[in-house]
Amino acid sequence: MSNLLKIYEDSLRIRKIEQAIADNYQIQGQPQLMRCPIHLSIGQELLAAVFCSMLTVRDKLFSTHRCHAHYLAKGGSLERMLAEIHGRSTGCIGGRGGSMHLTDIEVGMIASIPIVGSAIPLAVGSALASLIDSTSDISSVIFGDACVEEGVSHESMNFASVKKLPVVFVCENNLYSVYTNISERQPNRDLTLIGRAHDIQSFRCDGNNIDELINTFQEAVSITRNGGGPTFVVIDTYRWLEHCGPSYDNHLGYRSEAEFLEWQKKDGLESLSKRLMTSNLLTKENQLLLENKINNEITEAFKFALNSPMPKPSDASTHIYA
């Protein structure tokens, strides 16, 4: 049984880290220190925390440009993540990729790829390697709703299904591809139909509902881990901030303030906090301690990043070939 308090802590930590990145991204009158595009996960933290709580360190995870929550939930180093976003040589990939490529191989965060759908076949290939080697670990990939518009997602699901590969496909449906609503890009359909069309057991759940998330991911992961082949999980969620950058962007008019407020009201993290309080698993006092602990960790991690050296221009030409 997943530990609700642990999931709450993990999700809260992700939100606070993302908020800290947003707060520090642009400080008026100062030169910007994080000099790469950022795609923040605020509003989408819970699903990452729940899903990754069911994975072992040997399980493999692949992600997209919006990878912060996935990386952190999988156990990726916060210090090295912030160093990466600050372009430092101590970054998780030495400042080679920035925010969109977060990787921490030691904890199974294998790669984040910012080209839509591009990471999906990599996860399938990782699952194929596990199947050939008869290992018990599973592979997984978290991607956005636009990925099902890419042919490569169908190619990957088709192959995973034919070979009964141990891979979990997780689709975060946050309704928007940059500024374009899914209704302008796809027919009005249940996205699980896509998994089913490939004969993959498919699930859909509310990304703000902790019970649904736990039950759905438990079932999907258990099927895939026990030799049942690939599974496909669609999560209804919402990104609170702009597609790329630190700010709210409801004033642009591509989505309504009312729609945003409705999703914000459904915030799964807030509901979970209330529920833990009601059941006395969390007190105001504990929450404050927890927040302080997270804030301190973030402060220290920013210090680490900012005190780390920049990479040298002469190192730009290393690691082209192994």
Next chain:
Amino acid sequence: MTTKLISTGTAIRDGIAEAGKHDKDVILFAEGLDDPSAVYGTTKDLVEIYGKDRMIEMPISENGLCGVAIGAAMMGKRPVISFHRVEFALLALEQIFNNAAKSHYISNGQHNVPLVIRAIIGRGWGQGPEHSQSLETLFSYIPGLKVVMPTFPNDAKGMIIGAIEDENPVIVLEHRWCHYITGDVEDGYIKSDLIHPARIRSGSDFTLVASSFMVIEAIQACEQLQKFGISVELFDLRVLRPLNLEKIMESVGKTGRLLTVDTGFKTLGIGAEIVSEVVAAKFKDLRSAPIRLGLPDHPLPSSVGYIDGLYVDSVKIFKTIAVTLGLTQSQIAEGTTSLLERRSKVPLDIPDPSFKGPF
């Protein structure tokens, strides 16, 4: 050392077989991997060595399956993915250029992608505009990829094994007409370097650099030029990226003259890169302006009616060097006649059976 006389196509098959015995992590992907045609025989009878688990029949999903191969390679497998025509690999360029070429770099050296992508260049028998493109420069443009073009059987076997052993993604562009070339091939597990061009002939009057099937045309031209006292130093380029021009520079330093022959387009071809580098480094040694040959700037049509004079052949190479070095009109006519006589009765859309080896 035991050898046997086989074709380049069979040698590649044997190389893949040896690699499969040598390393259990080698896995194969292709459409029709074990079907009656078995990628023109290059993956024939490998099930006994590889077993079904390591022979991955590809759905018709080039980009997806290329990505799958890259993912498996990142996890320690050594996939070999074969495309019947290089044009099908175009569907997979996103995975090849982004993930295969860059994972090692982006991960700061943490990931390796030991992947081999075989892509076959078609020619003849009315293949037409989308079955006969020679797109080596497209792949050679991308740092992080290695790009090789095997020509001769023994080298082809060594190169495919070398490519499989390599820790990097290697694009192996095989000309369909090179598949038919024969030669003595060493038994067992043999490895060729993926570093240097190979000097096929030594000479002092002209440096000639060709790749893939153009090497075969070049050899005939060189033999004819020799009759008129012209000694050509011929290189089989072999490795297009990383491009190592050391031997070619040295040769031009000696001959003062350079001709490049691309298998693909002349414009923006690999010859353009070679000539530009040579001019920059050896300007003072050059006795005449370097010359490039390659395909004209248009798609390659199907009908045999269009073909005459379209591809670079031994005659064009012979004439180019002969004119530059000032052979007489009658000498040029004599050499041309001799080259043309050789394949007089053979249609232009099939390889010259009188010149397929053994080399």
